[in-house]
Amino acid sequence: MPVVLGLAATALSPATGVMGLLVVLACARGVAGRVRWLALGLALNAPWLVTGLLRGSDAVVDPLSVRLFDAQPELGLGRLGAVLSLGGIWNTEVVPVSRTLFSSAVLVVALWLLVLLGLWAWRRSGGRGLVALVALGVVGVLVALAGSVAPDALGWVVAHVPGAGLLRDGTRWLLLLAPVLVVGGAHGASWLVDRCRTAGPRRLVAAGLVLVPVAALPDLAWGVGGQLKVAHYPQDWAEARERVTQSGTEGDVLVLPFSAYRQPSWNHDRPVLDPLGRFLDRDTVVSDDLYVSGRRIAGEDPRAAEVREVLDGDWTGDDLADLGIGVVVVDGSAPGSADLPFEQLASLRRLGGGEVKVYAVDGASRPSVPASWRVLVPLAWVTALAALVLALAGPALRRAGGGTRPVAGGAARS
Structure with missing residues (x-):
């Protein structure tokens, strides 16, 4: 059971999922045991494996x-x-x-x-x-x-x-x-x-x-020598989240300026990946381009690339609506906010806000999801959960039935 739970925990991210699978395969005994652990590992990692395969060449x-x-x-x-x-x-x-x-x-x-x-x-x-x-x-x-x-x-x-x-x-x-x-x-x-x-x-x-x-x-003690501190979101952010929730529009949220990093004063002026998209309660489109040592690393999200292409031109609210953008949130404290196209933003329906302003994009709808995604992604999650339940319940069921074979076959105990 500890090995099964550990393998399931590693499946929470792709990289750790692969590493967890490598560990159990290396420690398993015999070909049959490795085959069983491989099957269980693939099932537990099915959600990200399936979504990765569906993205294909975009990955x-x-x-x-x-x-x-x-x-x-x-x-x-x-x-x-x-x-x-x-x-x-x-x-x-x-x-x-x-x-x-x-x-x-x-x-x-x-x-x-x-x-x-x-x-x-x-x-x-x-x-x-x-x-x-x-x-x-x-x-x-x-x-x-x-x-x-x-x-x-x-x-x-x-x-x-x-x-x-x-x-x-x-x-x-x-x-x-x-x-x-x-x-x-x-x-x-x-x-x-x-x-x-x-x-x-x-x-x-x-x-x-x-x-x-x-x-x-x-200095690992005491929060890396006291460097780790609690940062509280400003009240303006909570008000912006409420406006987004009550906007009455369909579609996702676009955060501007369209850049990945912020350096807010309320976070002790430390660089951080834009937290606004994680703070809001709707799907958010943000830039995933990264700048390391002044050099740009192209992002991996094709939808973010489409949005950037539109933003680089003379866009209108209809252009954003066609991309499935229903709300635009502008972080006025972020670097680059002074260079935003305020004339174009003024054409949108403003919902209010102070430093964090919220605009509604009328006519937007939620982006369509391919039928294959609607079937395969939930199926992958069901597969992962079913595999976890069966692997955990297997030993008890075998004991109740008089069997003695260990779950998933001869893996090293931990």
């Missing part, structure tokens, strides 16, 4: 993003050192200060010596599952470094193979390396503690070993 990404999202060097240990310590994130603004200190580099090296000692001790004691665990870690490291080692090859793959964009942000795949550090470090700590003959040294060594990973990243 590709800008090859430039490979170079901009590649692993970054940290700790004075280069890219490899950063990756082996589960770091290297492309967004250097979110890297904790301790990751820039020489002392952290020393502690990371010490941690890896402990891990290697643990892997050696584990191998001497039988090493059951060692090869699978290390193999998964190697896969995670290779994917994390692919954007740096072979950016052109990976760029071609993500630009031409639907779904391969999952490999673009390679450092997220270091989740596959984390179990190596955890299990290897635990075996290493156990081996060192066992070498102590009396209780006093054992306690001292155990306490010191527990502090090694904590000391390597001390």
